[in-house]
Amino acid sequence: MRAMGIDCGTQFTGYGVVEQDPDGRLHCVALGVIKPGRQAETAQKLAAIFSGLTAIIETHQPDMVAIEEIFYSVNVKSALKLGQVRGVALLAASNCKREVAEYSPLSIKSAVVGYGRAEKSQVQQMVTHLLALESVPEPPDITDALAIAICHLNTYATLARQQAAPARR
């Protein structure tokens, strides 16, 4: 099972592709950020994010794509800009015929650290540890994307176990 997490941002859009072995172990397949040129027009920036994410999906063939649910933002203007990036990220997944799972920040922290109110640094440390990375990836958008992928794999594994377990009488 291979999941791709996407962390949308107006400056950087982080991505991480994580593979889970049948024995449950996690491996990082790919990680990085897409950073559209600062001078570019909005439409060009969105096109760069769309083609970048499409290329990652086509190259690394994740079974599913996972993305953070967003309910808040600094203000309406930032929310509109962030929404634009989120729109093209969802479209890239849909265009590549991948289903998209959405997880709240609370679910992501719970799945990775075991505690929904965990600090950002705890999430970074745990992602680095779980994937046996040499150091905490920079910028933090990468760790966020990997955390979303891990959250999806954990959720999926739990659901599979529940479905496989005999029903209680």
Next chain:
Amino acid sequence: MRAMGIDCGTQFTGYGVVEQDPDGRLHCVALGVIKPGRQAETAQKLAAIFSGLTAIIETHQPDMVAIEEIFYSVNVKSALKLGQVRGVALLAASNCKREVAEYSPLSIKSAVVGYGRAEKSQVQQMVTHLLALESVPEPPDITDALAIAICHLNTYATLARQQAAPARR
């Protein structure tokens, strides 16, 4: 000169393609709304808007695409949703190699009615009159999209006249 206006919305995305003759007269080439299914997942809705707008651009070949600048929304959650639609609209134009012009609501009303604080109904009446339509198009997202296209054509014609005029000494 042919312009396509897009009015992004989470329920309906209106579009209008308007042609301006060399003598300045305006003709409506195409108008309508893209209405993704209510039951569909967000990614599927965005894919429907993207492919719908792409088809309109490919069929009617506008020289340019124009879209409303958005600075406000009811709240952050609505802004995120609206941003997602706006993102795929900008991407559709960029993917079809069309430049995108953005106009403020004030500029659009000024260009169509001659008064930036005009009522919505005045804009609808004026668009219907300028394009010699039989009745006010419904839903209003269509009139908004046509107004954006007209705004772009007027702005473009004014700029062309300014560039053609001899410089004052």
